[in-house]
Amino acid sequence: MAHTSNYILGVYEDEDVLLKAIKNVREGGVKIHEVYSPFPVHGIEDVLGYKRSRLSIVAFMFGLLGTSLALTMQFGMMTIDWPMIIGGKDYAPLPSFIPVTFELTVLLASFGMVGTFMIISNLKPWGKAKIFDKRITDDKHIVAIDLESNKLEESAIDKLLKDNGASEVNKKTL
Amino acid sequence: MIAESAIREPLVTGGKTVHDVTEDISGRVEEKPAKSWLLAMAISLALLAVGGYAVGRLVWDGIGMWGLNKTVGWAWDITNFVWWVGIGHAGTLISAILLLFRQRWRMSINRAAEAMTIFAVICAAMFPVLHMGRPWLGFYWALPLPNTFGSLWVNFNSPLLWDVFAISTYFSVSLVFWYIGLIPDFATIRDRATNKISAAVYGTLSFGWDGAAKTWSRYETVALVLAGLATPLVLSVHTIVSFDFATSVIPGWHTTIFPPYFVAGAIFSGFAMVLTLLIITRRVYKLEDYITIQHIELMNIVIIITGSIVGIAYITEFFIAWYSGVEAEQYAFINRATGPYWWAYASMMTCNVISPQLFWSKKIRTNIAATFVISIIVNIGMWFERFVIIVTSLHRDYIPSSWAMFYPKWADVGVYLFTFGLFFTLFFAFAKFFPVINMAEVKSIIKATGEKKKA
Secondary structure (H helix, E strand, C coil): CCCCCEEEEEEECCHHHHHHHHHHHHHCCCCCCEEECCCCCCCHHHHHCCCCCCHHHHHHHHHHHHHHHHHHHHHHHHHHHCCCCCCCCCCCCHHHHHHHHHHHHHHHHHHHHHHHHHHHCCCCCCCCCCCCCHHHHCCCEEEEEECCCCCCCHHHHHHHHHHCCCCEEEEEEC | CCCCCCCCCCCECCCCCHHHHHHHHHHHHHCCCCHHHHHHHHHHHHHHHHHHHHHHHHHHHCHHHCCCCCCCCCCHHHHHHHHHHHHCCHHHHHHHHHHHCCCHHHHHCHHHHHHHHHHHHHHHHHHHHHHCCCHHHHHHHHCCCCCCCCCCCCCCCCHHHHHHHHHHHHHHHHHHHHHHHHHHHHHHHHHHCCCHHHHHHHHHHCCCCCCEHHHHHHHHHHHHHHHHHHHHHHHHHHHHHHHHHHCCCCCCCCCCCHHHHHHHHHHHHHHHHHHHHHHHHHHHCCCCCCCCHHHHHHHHHHHHHHHHHHHHHHHHHHHHHHHHCCHHHHHHHHHHHHCCCHHHHHHHHHHHHHHHHHHHCHHHHCCHHHHHHHHHHHHHHHHHHHHHHHHHHHCCCCCHHHCCCCCCCHHHHHHHHHHHHHHHHHHHHHHHHCCCCCHHHHHHHHHHHEHHHHC
8 A cells, every 4th residue: 555646636516517528638648547426427437438337247147146046945945855745736836936036036136236346346344435535525526637647747637627627626645 | 417308397496506415414414413303212212112011021921912812813913014014115116116217306215215114124024023922933933044853944835934035135135225325425424524433433334435436337337236126126025925815715815916906005105104204304304405395296196096006906806806706705805894893994995095085186295284194194094904904804714603803902002112113213313323315316416407407
């Protein structure tokens, strides 16, 4: 954690100005470290060039796991380990197994996806957020630019942010 | 950018800015508890203590403390269970189904409704657990765990076991859904914290949320997929609860109409409870700009629709009983309406079928006092519905010599009061220490639907 970088932070008030600014700043050849917002901004993934999250595939996979575990468990217990005739049904009453199979599918899909989300986004109870500006959880959007990974001069980046509607431009070392 | 039709009513009134949202909602968490809150909390805790005594005695002396008898083996316990589970349907319905349908008015009410859902499910779970008599052995009876009986497994043919899986899945998925939504708002409170304790507590609760665009993008995917998973889940839960009755062979229970009828009834009572609680919360916390008359009206429309579905279900049941030609079935229904429990049936019909129809009048459905009263009447009616289905179907047993009546004992009432104490203690604690409105979501619609844009 010893590594620190110098960041330029462009502060934006309005989400539509922000989207335009991100687009223009990137076209101006500046690499953006990350954008921080108090709420999800629609269309921000497109202007930042982020790919669609694959978490829905993760959910599907965990769901499949839930379905197979549920069916294995029920057939294993009711058909193989201790077969019994209950209510005149046969030893492998698939219709009776559907509710529990459905519930376990939903349970595993949800928990698997949320768990994966927590891990990849580094969300944990003892997690310490890297906060560039405390106002990003209130009403400001921050465009953070890492100076090291950019060839442009600091003043040029500064100007590019301001020309695109930044209300302030700050510096921070983290 | 969010496009919004100019003729739509603004969802947030009062010309609120994004910063105002933070102030209005976080401010409630940060301020000292009001006297009215302390009083309300004290009453709930007192109720919890009185009810706790009843629960203690029930566990100590056994469920003979309840008024159940040989004929009526299920009464208040299961009535209350189904009632609470039904109430617990609105939250996830609002946050999941209305999210899939892109209904933005859900954003001001989903947080409180989901909290209510979770607390209601906890209250519901008390009844089957206590009905076990020895709840500490419940794990072995209800879960497929290896045991000392040579691994005699739980019976997967039983709807009671399906219920265990349905309720626990519903509870945990709703809890996760609710918590994911809370994380960004906890981060807001963390970043505003002025003392060490709240910085530490909300810091832990916010899981190190940093508001990065990448995280938000994933967050939205997670919310959407969870909504997609929770939608069939919420419909499945009351369906499975209705299987407890519908798969049996008791006249009055053995009906294929039960699943949709129970689900509609659950949404009906859930929305009524959301209204009861939000009308108070909105008044006490001065949230009139966030939970507007429009929100109340929309919820009332849901109540008319589901109330009418429930009404049609009651009539259909009667018709089918007659049309089936099965004498036992016909008797069960005639007995419901005209037998010794006619008053319960009449209360159910009045409260559930007639009272919501008043909402056809725009004057009534936009009137807060009227909405508050009807929302309570609806929940009284829904309690009677479950009582009618359960007790009146059971009390006329197969042999007339076993016919009986059910009279509640003090322990029945006590345990019911306990769940009220538990529910309100949890809800008031939530209202004080958690942000009652989803700040991040409301902020995202301020620009598109705020009054400034409209003006």
